[in-house]
Amino acid sequence: MNHDETELIKKFPVEHLILGIGDVAEATGVSQSQLRYWERKGYIQSQAVEDRKNRKFSYKTLLKVQQIKTLQDEGLTLVAAVKQAQQRDALFDTLRSFVDARFDHVSLADDTHIQVNMGKFDPDPTQELIAERIDGDWRFKLIPAGN
DSSP: OOHHHHHHHHTOOGGGOEEEHHHHHHHHOOOHHHHHHHHHHTSSOOBOOTTSSSOEEEHHHHHHHHHHHHHHHTTOOHHHHHHHHHHHHHHHHHHHHHHHHHOOEEEEEETTEEEEEEEEETTEEEEEEEEEEETTEEEEEEEETTO
16 A cells, blocks of 8 residues: 555544535435434534535434444443444544554555554654454554664
8 A cells, every 4th residue: 555545544534524414324224303402402512514504414413323223222222322422422532542552654565464553662762563464363563763
């Protein structure tokens, strides 16, 4: 994978993917009226739009709606599902922050061999931490910095 592809992965603006309420309803199986109710209760937020009539939602909100629905389908109440979805959001935000901070580049040798460079190894900055997936199993190794 070349430098441009690596930069694209690092800067993919998921937060800029905006969907209409009908798209979110269709994708998740949650009715538009339910989505409006969840928005009024503060469980989800729509994006501001110029005409103020149409609701627009981020891709991240679509994922949250799907989480809430799935949790409700598993038997949780709406309030419990929202709380658990918020906790999952916090975990995913933490993971994304970690990846954004540590991800340096990725190399694809073939479909079964992938290397993710996680940057300088803190205890020894002359080394870089590499996460390597070979045949579906992840391994970690250190290599000299700059290789």
